Amino acid sequence: MSQTDFGETQAVFTPKPDLPPPAITVGIIGWVRGNLLPDWFNGAMTVLALIGLYFVIPPVVNWALLDAHFVGDSRKACKPNVQIVRDQVVTQATMPDGSTMEVTTSADRIVVPEGVVPNVRWERRMVEGVVRGKGREYAKVVVEKDVVIEGACWVFVGVRFDQFIYGFYPKSERWRPTVVIGIGLLMIIYMLTDGLPHRGRVAMFLLIPFPVIAFFMFSGGVMGMPHVDNSKWGGLVLTIIISSVAITGALPLGVALALGRRSQMPIIRWFCIIVIEFFRSVPMITILFMALVVLPLFLPPGTSFDQLLRVLIGVTIFIAAYTAEVVRGGLAALPTGQYEAANALGLGYWKMMRLIILPQALRIMIPAIVSLFIGIFKDTTLVQIVGLNDLLTMVQLAVTDAQWIGLSKEGYFFCGFVFFIFCFSMSRYSMYLERKLHTGH
Amino acid sequence: MKNTAILTLGVGAAMFATAAYAGMVDDIKKRGELICGVTTGLAGFAAPNDKGEWAGFDVDICRAVAAGVLGDSMKVKFVPTTGKSRFPTLQSGEVDMLARNTTWTFDRDVKLGFEFAGVNFYDGQGFMVRKDLGVKSALELDGATVCVATGSTTELNLGDYFRANNMKYVPVVFEKSDEIRAGYIAGRCDAYTTDRSGLAAQRSQMPNPDAHVVLPEVISKEPLGPLVRHGDNQWGDVVRWTLNVLIIAEEKGLTSANVDGMKGSTNDPEVKRLLGMEGEYGARLGLPNDWALNIIKQVGNYSETYERNIGPNTPIGLTRGVNAAWNKGGILYSPPFR
Numbered sequence: 183m184s185q186t187d188f189g190e191t192q193a194v195f196t197p198k199p200d201l202p203p204p205a206i207t208v209g210i211i212g213w214v215r216g217n218l219l220p221d222w223f224n225g226a227m228t229v230l231a232l233i234g235l236y237f238v239i240p241p242v243v244n245w246a247l248l249d250a251h252f253v254g255d256s257r258k259a260c261k262p263n264v265q266i267v268r269d270q271v272v273t274q275a276t277m278p279d280g281s282t283m284e285v286t287t288s289a290d291r292i293v294v295p296e297g298v299v300p301n302v303r304w305e306r307r308m309v310e311g312v313v314r315g316k317g318r319e320y321a322k323v324v325v326e327k328d329v330v331i332e333g334a335c336w337v338f339v340g341v342r343f344d345q346f347i348y349g350f351y352p353k354s355e356r357w358r359p360t361v362v363i364g365i366g367l368l369m370i371i372y373m374l375t376d377g378l379p380h381r382g383r384v385a386m387f388l389l390i391p392f393p394v395i396a397f398f399m400f401s402g403g404v405m406g407m408p409h410v411d412n413s414k415w416g417g418l419v420l421t422i423i424i425s426s427v428a429i430t431g432a433l434p435l436g437v438a439l440a441l442g443r444r445s446q447m448p449i450i451r452w453f454c455i456i457v458i459e460f461f462r463s464v465p466m467i468t469i470l471f472m473a474l475v476v477l478p479l480f481l482p483p484g485t486s487f488d489q490l491l492r493v494l495i496g497v498t499i500f501i502a503a504y505t506a507e508v509v510r511g512g513l514a515a516l517p518t519g520q521y522e523a524a525n526a527l528g529l530g531y532w533k534m535m536r537l538i539i540l541p542q543a544l545r546i547m548i549p550a551i552v553s554l555f556i557g558i559f560k561d562t563t564l565v566q567i568v569g570l571n572d573l574l575t576m577v578q579l580a581v582t583d584a585q586w587i588g589l590s591k592e593g594y595f596f597c598g599f600v601f602f603i604f605c606f607s608m609s610r611y612s613m614y615l616e617r618k619l620h621t622g623h
Numbered sequence: 624m625k626n627t628a629i630l631t632l633g634v635g636a637a638m639f640a641t642a643a644y645a646g647m648v649d650d651i652k653k654r655g656e657l658i659c660g661v662t663t664g665l666a667g668f669a670a671p672n673d674k675g676e677w678a679g680f681d682v683d684i685c686r687a688v689a690a691g692v693l694g695d696s697m698k699v700k701f702v703p704t705t706g707k708s709r710f711p712t713l714q715s716g717e718v719d720m721l722a723r724n725t726t727w728t729f730d731r732d733v734k735l736g737f738e739f740a741g742v743n744f745y746d747g748q749g750f751m752v753r754k755d756l757g758v759k760s761a762l763e764l765d766g767a768t769v770c771v772a773t774g775s776t777t778e779l780n781l782g783d784y785f786r787a788n789n790m791k792y793v794p795v796v797f798e799k800s801d802e803i804r805a806g807y808i809a810g811r812c813d814a815y816t817t818d819r820s821g822l823a824a825q826r827s828q829m830p831n832p833d834a835h836v837v838l839p840e841v842i843s844k845e846p847l848g849p850l851v852r853h854g855d856n857q858w859g860d861v862v863r864w865t866l867n868v869l870i871i872a873e874e875k876g877l878t879s880a881n882v883d884g885m886k887g888s889t890n891d892p893e894v895k896r897l898l899g900m901e902g903e904y905g906a907r908l909g910l911p912n913d914w915a916l917n918i919i920k921q922v923g924n925y926s927e928t929y930e931r932n933i934g935p936n937t938p939i940g941l942t943r944g945v946n947a948a949w950n951k952g953g954i955l956y957s958p959p960f961r
Contacts, residue, residue: 266831311810341673350675413700475711489717566663569702569712575663579671579703582664584938588828 246595249303249333252340257585260335262302265293266328275321287311289327303331338589339596342580346596349416349571355408359419362396366426374611376618389430412490416571418600424497424572425559431498432558433551436505441535443510454506461503466564469496474568493565501558508550512543545619552612556605573597647719647851647858648692648909656698659685660718663703666824667932667939668724677701683928684722684743684849686921688865691914696921710735713852720862722849724820731850740862742848743869743925745945745954747841748780749819751826754836756813761840765790770803770812772796776843781816784842804829814838818845823939832940839944861908867957868915871897872924874948874957879923882916897960904960925955 202208206215219225251260268288275285292304307329310322339346348356366388373384400423403409415423442454461469473496474489481487516539524534563574571579577593580586651657661669661681669679677699686696704712704723713721714736725731726746727739750769752758761784771778773796785792795812797803804825807815815822822837829835849866851859872878875894877885886898895901899912906912922928929946933939947953 345671345673345675350671353675411700413702471708471711474708474717475715478715478717566703567705567708569660569704569708569717571703575703579664582666583670583672584666584827584932585672587666587824587938 245332246334249331250336251301251333252336254337255341256337257335259337260333262300262330263295263298264300264302264304264330265295266330267291267293271325273323273325275323277321283321285321285323287323287325289325290329292328292330302333304328305331334592334595335589336592338580338586338592342576342586342593345417345580346573346576347418349420349576350414351410351416351419352408352414355402355410358399358402358407358410359415362399363419363422366392366396393427393430412488415490417576418573420565420570421559421562421572424494424562424565424570425555427494428497428501428558428562429555431494432501432505435498435502437509437540439502439506440509440513443506444513457499458503458506461500462507466497466500466561467567469500470564470568472496489568490570493568493570497558497562497565501554504554505551508547508554509543511550512547513539515546516542548612548615548619552608552615556608559604559608560601573600646909647855648861651692651719655693656700657685657689657692657720658700658702658718659688660702660704660709660712660721660723661685662723663705665724665820666827667937667941668820669701669703669722678932680744680928680932681722681724681849683922683932684866684869685720687869687918688720688849688862690917690921691865691868691910692861694911694914694917696917710737713737713850716852719858720849720851724847725850727846727848727850736853737850738853738856738859739848739850740859741866742846743866744820744847745841746818746820746845746847747945748777748816748843748845749822749841749944750838751807751815751822751835752813752838754834758814758838761814761838761842762788762790764792764814766792767813768793768795768811770795770797770807770815772803772817773798777817780843819941819944820933820939823933823941826940827938832938837941839942841945857909861910864908865918867960868897868918869922869925869928870948870955870957871960872915872919873926873955874950877919877924878927879920882919886916893960 203212206212218228253259267290269291270286271289272284272286274282275287276282294300305328306326308324308326309329310324344353344356348359351359369384369388369392372378373381373388375381398404399407400415401410401412439454439458442450443458445451445454470493473492477487477492520538520542521534524538529537562572565572566575566578574597577597581588581590581593659682661677661679664670665679665681667679668681669677672678682701685699685701689699690696702712702718704718704721709721709723709725710731712718720740722743724744724746727742731737732739750761750764752764758764764785769781769792771781771794778794778796781792781794795806797806803815803817806812808829815825817825819837819841826832826835826837849862851862871893872882875891875897877894877897882898885894886900889895889898892901896904897915899905899914899916903912905914908914911917923931925948929943930936933941935942943951943953945953946955949956
């Protein structure tokens with residue numbers, strides 16, 4: 183056996199560094215090619231979208247920011263401070279039959295009074311109008327005139343801001359809702375941040391003593407705080423109160439109803455089915471109307487049962503019925519093996535639910551539950567019909583004040599913005615939760 | 624045992640029943656607050672101002688009732704109601720009264736079980752024209768083009784009015800009020816017709832409201848007034864006579880500013896009765912004798928609240944027209960106070 187000595191020619195594999203990816207697949211160019219222009223169809227869509235944005239964004243930015251009025255304390259601050267002079271001009275008008283005739287019409291011209299810094303922009307435009315021609319016929323006429331460019335009047339939102347947030351809550355007491363909601367928000371953020379100690383305790387505090395403390399802070403009448411009747415609660419604060427009570431109440435109630443519906447005990451099962459199906463088969467407006475109008479007819483006369491409380495109970499049960507069906511879906515999605523395994527381990531019903539079933543089921547349900555909660559937050563605007571002054575109602579009331587009439591665009595823009603912030607943050611949090619708890623069933 | 628329980632229940636029910644029929648006036652006094660249903664915002668009629676206080680022409684009716692019953696026009700809780708919720712809200716007892724731009728009709732008065740306390744605003748279809756047209760009356764609109772909503776009673780009223788006055792017109796019809804306004808602004812028509820309070824609201828949203836004027840004629844009937852539930856006639860009387868006090872006060876020249884002085888100097892027996900110097904008129908309503916004095920002092924007379932909320936010097940800019948007092952060419956008329 184001869185041995186071959188490879189010692190001196192031992193081959194060592196030294197990989198060459200990877201070539202950089204082609205320039206057109208990285209960086210901005212790569213991103214644009216990959217995401218915006220991967221093929222002709224998507225490329226066309228990108229172009230269409232850009233054209234759409236071009237028509238939407240500049241006018242909105244102009245209206246909302248560049249031409250807008252921010253400073254002031256009355257409608258006057260938004261009125262153009264330039265003079266509009268109506269000149270008489272002679273021009274050609276087109277009659278309906280195509281003939282032309284000479285007509286006199288007016289054309290606006292904008293004059294800046296001396297010493298005034300104009301607070302609006304204007305441009306000279308060809309404006310089409312209609313003038314009265316011979317007899318009853320109307321002739322078309324095109325006149326060149328100065329047109330004031332309309333901008334948003336944020337002064338309105340500024341002046342009414344406190345009302346939008348607090349409703350009719352007395353000015354001197356507004357620190358109370360601010361403190362309660364501020365602390366509540368801080369605790370929620372604490373509870374939702376990973377890795378902080380005692381998150382469970384904070385959650386328990388938030389769930390049980392906090393609502394009671396919050397109620398006394400809002401309502402007053404204790405510890406020297408004057409009583410504030412809840413008909414004065416309103417604006418964004420009321421929106422937050424209704425939706426947070428409905429959400430915190432509906433989740434446990436919904437889980438209970440869902441478990442009851444899957445129960446082996448017929449009375450409990452039928453009770454839960456009736457509650458769920460009844461509340462799911464009527465619209466929320468009906469529930470609110472019933473709470474407002476029908477309930478007092480059943481109660482003995484003279485007993486008045488607080489209106490806000492009635493609405494809260496109605497909304498909570500309504501949402502709980504929907505939550506119950508979502509939870510039931512989550513329970514049904516778990517493989518039977520999980521139940522059998524829990525039984526085989528000798529766990530009782532409650533232990534099985536608490537340790538095995540619900541933790542898994544709730545994870546599956548997160549997207550559905552969060553979208554339900556976003557829905558509730560928006561549905562709270564329906565309380566307007568029963569005379570509660572939520573954020574949207576306050577905005578609508580404000581735009582009908584004779585001083586501010588016609589500024590509905592600004593009001594609704596603000597209202598939509600606030601709702602967007604809340605709903606968007608809820609939706610982002612749910613996406614984060616989904617990623618964190620990603621379950622690979 | 625069972626019988627006792629039923630008996631107790633019966634007594635309980637009877638007690639509740641008496642509580643309910645104890646009379647609204649006493650209920651309100653005990654509560655210290657009037658609960659008044661208003662609109663969910665209508666310019667000039669009811670809306671909260673920048674300070675968060677409700678103000679408006681309908682609101683002033685509520686304030687007047689509170690001033691009469693409780694002696695303080697600010698002791699009112701306002702419940703905004705929509706067109707749908709206003710009647711159930713009143714029926715279920717959530718509010719003591721409605722002052723909410725509600726047209727008095729047979730059905731509402733009779734079938735729904737309400738009692739209208741009178742009319743505080745005679746609304747009705749009217750016309751708006753450009754000021755530079757120089758038109759002062761709808762009767763000068765012969766041959767005009769008129770912008771109107773299609774398929775509405777407004778359109779029918781328009782036809783009736785022109786035919787009755789032997790005038791010609793050309794209708795320009797639109798679907799929605801926004802379109803009508805745009806058409807009118809663009810000069811498609813000489814006149815714009817709908818309810819006068821609606822015209823006023825549309826006018827205030829135009830680029831140059833001052834260039835338009837609402838003509839004084841009213842060509843259809845929309846009597847708006849406050850209303851209460853059936854079942855407590857005394858309470859209905861209180862609301863009716865509160866409204867009448869406002870009207871009489873204007874007729875007699877009593878204003879919030881001069882009513883105290885007039886109290887000392889007047890020789891008019893009706894004013895003396897009104898202000899509680901003669902007779903026990905307030906007591907018959909279950910109210911203090913100076914109730915009308917409080918109303919006039921705190922809210923003013925009809926003219927004052929009109930001018931303050933919807934009159935020509937407000938953004939709404941409605942002239943009195945048919946809502947002028949009967950002795951000034953209108954139809955506003957109160958039964959005598961005796």
